[in-house]
Amino acid sequence: MKDLSAWAAIGLIVLASTTGDVLLSYSMKRVGDVSELWKRRGILALIAHILTTPTFLLGLMAMGVAFYSLLFGLSWGNLSLVVPASSSLTFVANAIAARIFLHERVGRRRWIAALLVAGGVVLMAV
Amino acid sequence: MTFRKYLVLAGITAFSTAGDSLLARGMKELGGVSLHNYSDLLLPVLNPFVAAGILLLLAFFSCYLAALSWADLTYVLPATSLGYVLVALIAHFSFHEEISSTRWLGIALIAAGVSFVAAGPSVTPDRSHRKSRGLAPDTASQEVKS
Secondary structure: OHHHHHHHHHHHHHHHHHHHHHHHHHHHHHHOOHHHHHHHHOHHHHHHHHHOOHHHHHHHHHHHHHHHHHHHHHHHOOHHHHHHHHHHHHHHHHHHHHHHHOOOOOOHHHHHHHHHHHHHHHHHHO | OHHHHHHHHHHHHHHHHHHHHHHHHHHHHHOOOOOOOHHHHOHHHHOHHHHHHHHHHHHHHHHHHHHHHHOOHHHHHHHHOHHHHHHHHHHHHOOOOOOOHHHHHHHHHHHHHHHHHHOOOOOOHHHHHHHHHHHHHHHHHHHHHO
């Protein structure tokens, strides 16, 4: 039962943080290189610019859901299972989502890495 | 540029590892949290370990956003997963959570996958058209300024 709760939390973390990661990445690409903006317009203008990007706020909300799922997951399962399993599954889900929604070119190198990490996750869950 | 790149990636790894470990320590102190009690949703934040963990995760988040502003999501994310290997090591040596040999092999595979991506390019060529679109509002405001 405890394991089931831990895996339910892991599933929720993966779904929420993939949504969040894609939205945040999309927003930051639109904002542009932060160090350039920092130099040119100052840190306050940079923070204001990021915080007024609607997709950033949506991504933040999705990350909030993922964060609370992580809190509960950690109280139900082992640190060395919940954190690596959810985060690595998120990595694989993100590779697919980044290709579809962000049009990133996920080459052979990145797919092999995705498979290696996915294999690692399966072994860690055994 | 390269030094800054690795500095930000190192920050991501260090802050997320330390943050997650402090969160775990705090949540273990609190014991099982029940979904039926709504005050349980806010109570964890009052624990000093959870609070410190959240602060470190905020530092991680800043580094993460900075990295995302100049690199692909599929590049930044694997680079961050180096932290999971560190988390497992900390879980083993500080919290004495048992790690089986198959789990050690899993850790090795994750580490291998991460190094594979980190060694490659951080931005794929496909990004160029999105970059020009993304920077358009800034160049516009810069012109207004000058």
